[in-house]
Amino acid sequence: MTDTIFALASGSGRAAIAVLRLSGGPCGEVVRRLAGGLPQPRMASLRRLRDPGTDEVLDDALVLWFPGPRSYTGEDSAELHLHGGRAVREGVSAALVACGARPAEPGEFTRRAFLNGRLDLTAAEGIADLIDAETAAQRRQALRQAGGALAIRYAGWAGRLTRLLAHQEAAIEFAEDGLPNDLEAQMRAGAASLAAEIRAHLDDGGRGERLRQGLWVAILGAPNAGKSSLLNALAGREAAIVSAQAGTTRDVVEVRLELGGIPVLLADTAGLRDAPDEIEAEGVRRARRRAEEADIVLAVFAADNPPDAETLALIAPGVLPVVNKTDLAPPPALIGSQAPLAISARTGVGLEGLQAALTEAAVARAGLSEEASLTRPRHRAALQEAASWLDEAVTAPLPELAAESLRAAVRALGRLTGHVGVEDVLDVVFGDFCIGK
Numbered sequence: 001m002t003d004t005i006f007a008l009a010s011g012s013g014r015a016a017i018a019v020l021r022l023s024g025g026p027c028g029e030v031v032r033r034l035a036g037g038l039p040q041p042r043m044a045s046l047r048r049l050r051d052p053g054t055d056e057v058l059d060d061a062l063v064l065w066f067p068g069p070r071s072y073t074g075e076d077s078a079e080l081h082l083h084g085g086r087a088v089r090e091g092v093s094a095a096l097v098a099c100g101a102r103p104a105e106p107g108e109f110t111r112r113a114f115l116n117g118r119l120d121l122t123a124a125e126g127i128a129d130l131i132d133a134e135t136a137a138q139r140r141q142a143l144r145q146a147g148g149a150l151a152i153r154y155a156g157w158a159g160r161l162t163r164l165l166a167h168q169e170a171a172i173e174f175a176e177d178g179l180p181n182d183l184e185a186q187m188r189a190g191a192a193s194l195a196a197e198i199r200a201h202l203d204d205g206g207r208g209e210r211l212r213q214g215l216w217v218a219i220l221g222a223p224n225a226g227k228s229s230l231l232n233a234l235a236g237r238e239a240a241i242v243s244a245q246a247g248t249t250r251d252v253v254e255v256r257l258e259l260g261g262i263p264v265l266l267a268d269t270a271g272l273r274d275a276p277d278e279i280e281a282e283g284v285r286r287a288r289r290r291a292e293e294a295d296i297v298l299a300v301f302a303a304d305n306p307p308d309a310e311t312l313a314l315i316a317p318g319v320l321p322v323v324n325k326t327d328l329a330p331p332p333a334l335i336g337s338q339a340p341l342a343i344s345a346r347t348g349v350g351l352e353g354l355q356a357a358l359t360e361a362a363v364a365r366a367g368l369s370e371e372a373s374l375t376r377p378r379h380r381a382a383l384q385e386a387a388s389w390l391d392e393a394v395t396a397p398l399p400e401l402a403a404e405s406l407r408a409a410v411r412a413l414g415r416l417t418g419h420v421g422v423e424d425v426l427d428v429v430f431g432d433f434c435i436g437k
């Protein structure tokens, strides 16, 4: 039997209500000792909680009882909706410990849910992301994943892979019996198409990972082009120092924005030039590094100056040229081969258009796609590994080597979902082929 664990499921500050969650072990007995009885399953019921040692009244609380396996963890579980004060929380926690329960480790409820088969690893990660979600698009992605969108897709692939392995093992057995079969050719075709499907899923430009972590946008350009003025205009506050002196910004100045539901870290940087002093030169190095790391670069020119070589050199696909100070001079029609976004950070002209273009670029890189996207490097690594092993299986010179490669692919997917074991292979062999020997 597991330990009975408990933890505050609501925030830890002063609040009207605090929710304590319990799971596992003699959870029902622990609740009975505090609340004097167990309510009907899944029905909120008002109970007086007492310290079983001293009989002291601790709180009048709503008690919910979730007998396993129909609970979040799959174990017997309960919730105590307490009055949110610190003394109440601490008194009830102490009484729970006295009854033999212990405080839960971080993530222990979800870990138990996984171990009890209530969700796979990707869904568990989705729940973690849902708790961390700051924007609507992040919330939608996390909800999808927590609801099993990736789990279902990967379980489908794992099922197909297991079947391929079963066929291959059967092919080896039939060959030993001297029987002709075309199972191997079928295995190769199946492995090749599964590898292609996995690669198509991987080839999403990392949008799910970007949405989860947020996009990096960097503002670059010559000194005095108005980069800091633009950052302030987009942020709606004076986050960066603006002055008529070239070389004002040295450190990277960051602000958080939300564009089309995507969290964005917008960075202002030092003006690009052969800097006269050491500190500014370090600022320029940092600016260039940030441009390399950024998902989107805004290359800013001033309309009253001809386009400078340093900023022009940044222009590449995915870089948005911006011409500022259009209140002083008209913008050029083209920068490189692109029509620039014409703005005046001073008067605000063109800022809405720039915001729209930036949002469009952000959504193109990190917006929700129709199909659920992978969201972590862990997913990417496991899927890449599975696809490579499938390639090996397709070209393996010996049937046994192909089987070995398929087994490695199964393990890679199994690590991803936390699900696939050898038993699955046996089930398919016997279920699919009725090889009763």
Ligand SMILES: Nc1nc2c(ncn2[C@@H]2O[C@H](COP(=O)(O)OP(=O)(O)OP(=O)(O)O)[C@@H](O)[C@H]2O)c(=O)[nH]1
Pocket (backbone or CB within 6 Å): 222, 223, 224, 225, 226, 227, 228, 229, 230, 241, 242, 243, 244, 245, 246, 247, 248, 249, 250, 269, 270, 271, 272, 324, 325, 326, 327, 328, 343, 344, 345, 346, 347
């Ligand atoms: N007329 C006009 N002046 C502007 C505009 N945007 C910025 N400025 C002025 O241009 C000067 C430089 O602005 P900053 O925002 O400091 O320029 P920067 O690119 O951050 O400069 P560094 O940090 O030194 O590289 C300031 O005097 C601003 O007031 C604009 O749209 N129109």
Ligand SMILES: [K+]
Pocket (backbone or CB within 6 Å): 223, 224, 242, 243, 244, 245, 246, 247, 248, 249
């Ligand atoms: K400046």
Ligand SMILES: [Mg+2]
Pocket (backbone or CB within 6 Å): 227, 228, 229, 240, 241, 242, 248, 249, 268, 269, 270, 271
């Ligand atoms: Mg600046």
